[in-house]
Amino acid sequence: MNENPCYVDIDVSKESLEVALRPSGKWQTFPNADEGVARLVQLLRTEAPALIVLEATGKYELRVARALAEEGLLFNIINPRQSRAFAKATGILAKTDRIDALMLARFAEVLQPEARSLKTEETEALGELVTRRRQVVEMITAEKNRQGTASKRVRRDIQAHIRWLEKRLEDLNDEIDDLIRKSPLWREKDKLLQSASGVGPVLVSTLLGALPELGTLNRKQIAALVGVAPFNRESGRHRGKRTILGGRGPVRSVLYMGTLAAIRANAVIRAFYQRLVQAGKPRKVAITACMRKLLVILNTMLKNGTCWKYQPA
Numbered sequence: 001m002n003e004n005p006c007y008v009d010i011d012v013s014k015e016s017l018e019v020a021l022r023p024s025g026k027w028q029t030f031p032n033a034d035e036g037v038a039r040l041v042q043l044l045r046t047e048a049p050a051l052i053v054l055e056a057t058g059k060y061e062l063r064v065a066r067a068l069a070e071e072g073l074l075f076n077i078i079n080p081r082q083s084r085a086f087a088k089a090t091g092i093l094a095k096t097d098r099i100d101a102l103m104l105a106r107f108a109e110v111l112q113p114e115a116r117s118l119k120t121e122e123t124e125a126l127g128e129l130v131t132r133r134r135q136v137v138e139m140i141t142a143e144k145n146r147q148g149t150a151s152k153r154v155r156r157d158i159q160a161h162i163r164w165l166e167k168r169l170e171d172l173n174d175e176i177d178d179l180i181r182k183s184p185l186w187r188e189k190d191k192l193l194q195s196a197s198g199v200g201p202v203l204v205s206t207l208l209g210a211l212p213e214l215g216t217l218n219r220k221q222i223a224a225l226v227g228v229a230p231f232n233r234e235s236g237r238h239r240g241k242r243t244i245l246g247g248r249g250p251v252r253s254v255l256y257m258g259t260l261a262a263i264r265a266n267a268v269i270r271a272f273y274q275r276l277v278q279a280g281k282p283r284k285v286a287i288t289a290c291m292r293k294l295l296v297i298l299n300t301m302l303k304n305g306t307c308w309k310y311q312p313a
Contacts, residue, residue: 006022007022007023012054012060012061015031015032016031017032037067041068041071049073051075052068052075054076054077056078065077123208125179126209129172129179130205132172139165140169146158176209189204196294196301198259198264200258203254206251210248214299215302215303216303226247226252228288229292255294255295259287262294
């Protein structure tokens with residue numbers, strides 16, 4: 001085993017890749033293009049790093065991430081919020097590409113985040129369609145909200161735009177359904193997940209596209225990943241309310257709507273919700289607990305490859 005393992009950060013921008021190595025402190029810049037990525041991979045073959053860390057930067061990191069995956073190099077794409085919090089905790093307030101690269105290499109060396117696999121091209125494509133569908137739904141909602149205060153002339157334009165957006169939404173749903181039907185694995189997962197009462201195609205496609213880890217993690221890990229795990233807020237004698245934070249907001253939003261449907265249609269989730277409310281829990285707290293319960297159930301169903309089973313008492 002290497003007594004002094006090498007840790008690498010790649011600070012990604014649209015044009016360049018700032019590469020820093022720890023503990024040596026060396027750094028180098030490559031263009032964020034095929035030729036630059038090839039040179040970077042050649043360097044990393046020589047260094048044989050224990051772990052490589054990249055920041056998520058609006059998908060500009062995907063080119064180099066794919067190259068690292070093909071080479072079999074271990075890497076983790078982290079949220080920029082994590083890296084900035086680490087920098088502040090270590091007293092680094094200045095921010096430049098070189099400082100970021102060296103700081104993130106230190107982040108990898110100290111915290112050693114678990115290496116994760118890259119999404120497949122199919123999962124990435126499904127995720128993009130799911131994201132676009134969410135954006136179209138948000139635009140429809142915004143346009144409908146504008147109708148109430150718009151003049152008659154502008155209202156006609158808004159209504160025409162809404163009709164166009166609704167047609168685009170139908171087309172996106174068809175594209176998503178077609179993508180899922182073409183994959184035997186996704187078809188099976190779709191069948192398993194939709195066997196649960198209250199779980200519909202929007203929630204399923206969101207989970208498949210934006211939460212590919214579903215069915216591979218334990219209950220605590222999947223809840224934390226989505227952001228429905230409560231965290232303590234305690235200091236000395238103070239006992240604050242536990243709150244959820246972080247996680248994948250878009251997945252959580254769709255899970256929230258799916259949970260509302262499950263509270264109406266799913267006997268297990270409905271009974272759990274009613275029990276919490278009767279015990280004095282605020283409704284929002286009860287809904288969040290139901291979100292976590294539904295997510296854990298779906299995670300277990302995929303992990304075990306079993307359909308929904310409910311035996312009434």
